[in-house]
Amino acid sequence: MTPDEPTLSSPLQTDAHFRLLVETVEDYAIFLLDARGHVATWNNGAQRIKGYDACEIVGRHFSVFYPREDVETGKPQHELDAAARAGRIEDEGWRVRKDGTRFWANVVVTALHDANGKLIGFAKVTRDLTDRLRLAELQHARDLSAHVQAALENERASIARELHDDLGQQLAALKMQIATLGNAAARPPRADIQPIEAQIDTIIASVRRIAAGLRPPVLDDLGLFAAIEWLVNDFRRRYGIEIALVIEGEEIEFGAAASTSVFRLVQEALTNVARHAEASEVRIVIGCTAAHCTLRIEDNGRGATLGKRDPSAFGLLGMGERVRQLGGVIVFHSRPGEGFRIDVTLPLSAMMSDGRA
Ligand SMILES: Nc1ncnc2c1ncn2[C@@H]1O[C@H](COP(=O)(O)OP(=O)(O)O)[C@@H](O)[C@H]1O
Ligand SMILES: [Mg+2]
Known part of the structure; x- marks a missing residue:
């Protein structure tokens, strides 16, 4: 290394490099707010995630990043108040881009104080977790679908069993009773029994078919x-x-x-x-x-x-x-x-x- 080569060792250099790092980070919106919540700095990540150029947003109040319903309940100010009290707060929720679309954000707000302990502003780091949220939602939908499928399958099996065992048995018993009515040895034989027996056979076959369609015993x-x-x-x-x-x-x-x-x-x-x-x-x-x-x-x-x-x-x-x-x-x-x-x-x-x- 030659003596003229830039290094990270001097405090000034470190400061400049650190600023460069913050400015160029793409995956995180990193910016400062003044004590009242106006945007004071802006980095590449903030521009990428939220859609505003620095010249459009610096000086504006940070509540523009919140959905209307959150602004109406005073959420932006509550977050600053909470960060001022606790030193740091973390939140996950919907935020709004310049074009009005929403993204699911993880937000960390850290209160900044001067040497005398006076609040001078806030550092805000926002991550876009929309993809992760979508992935979690997808997984949730898939778990739910597997669960519903299993429940449906159990339900079908149980209805098929009831149809086959309970209704099937009762129909078989009914058929036997009708058969005794037609039995010549028991009482005068009745000629009109046969169509009823045939009808019961058809019903038994239908019950079997419906039960098998629900869940084939085979x-x-x-x-x-x-x-x-x-x-x-x-x-x-x-x-x-x-x-x-x-x-x-x-x-x-x-x-x-x-x-x-x-x-x-x-x-x-x-x-x-x-x-x-x-x-x-x-x-x-x-x-x-x-x-x-x-x-x-x-x-x-x-x-x-x-x-x-x-x-x-x-x-x-x-x-x-x-x-x-x-x-x-x-x-x-x-x-x-x-x-x-x-x-x-x-x-x-x-x-x-x-x-x-
Ligand atoms: N064997 C097939 N021949 C022609 N078209 C089919 C066939 N299977 C599926 N399709 C088409 O794909 C579509 C989606 O099928 P599916 O998801 O099973 O829904 P559904 O049967 O309730 O319409 C059908 O509406 C039909 O247009
Ligand atoms: Mg189909």
Whole structure:
């Protein structure tokens, strides 16, 4: 180092460097207020976060940074009073940029005193935490969605059980009682019993179908692949659309939560085919390797324009959410007239860990 080279050691140099540091910091609005709350200095960060140039804001009262409702309740002055009393205060809340948009700020106000202890102003450091807030809100919405999904799944399972066990049993008992009425040995046989028996059979079948639609017993008894086979057969029978199911590789013991999620995903995809696709063929391919499970559902229907989301449509969104919860990836491919294809890749580790859906 030559003797002429600038150093940080002299007090004057340190002061200048420190000012430079404060002025150039971009991520924090750092500025001084006079004792009455007028802006006295301004840095790059303040300009970036709040949108004012120094020449526009120096001399103005700092309450312009607060939303109108805060100004009306006197919050800016309360903060200065509190900082003057306590030496320093910290606050998180909405602040307003020059263009009127709001940002979520973390604000620290520190009171400044002269050598005699007289209040001369305040140092204010503001950070824009909007991204962090949005992230926290997103996480919160995702937690809530997982919770609602689990609650819905439990509710469906319990209604399905009640329908099957309680109503199903009662209908079976009713059928037996009616059958004894038609029994020639007991009393004069009644010819009009048969249609009633047939009607009860139809009701029993309906109850079973509704219960299975809510939660197919095969999912709990025989596992995911058997449940998808059941779904496919049911779809074929109901809509008369040709549907091929290809399962590659061995079935692994999937966890209950993952099985339910994948089952619901296929169910939603098939519901979409029935509702929107006007397809004549559907193909489902499931394959598991040592690390991943892949699932493809494609149809040859009318397709759709992806990208523009109808705010009332939650099917594809829900599929994405289920896959995300399992740590997987889902991709939708479609164009008008070119069918619709859904590709899902799920890490096997998430599929095997247990827990309820
Ligand atoms: N298999 C498909 N074929 C054609 N269009 C589809 C298909 N699946 C989804 N879509 C389109 O994507 C949109 C969003 O689907 P979704 O989120 O499930 O909502 P919803 O079924 O309630 O409309 C549908 O409205 C439809 O336009
Ligand atoms: Mg749908």
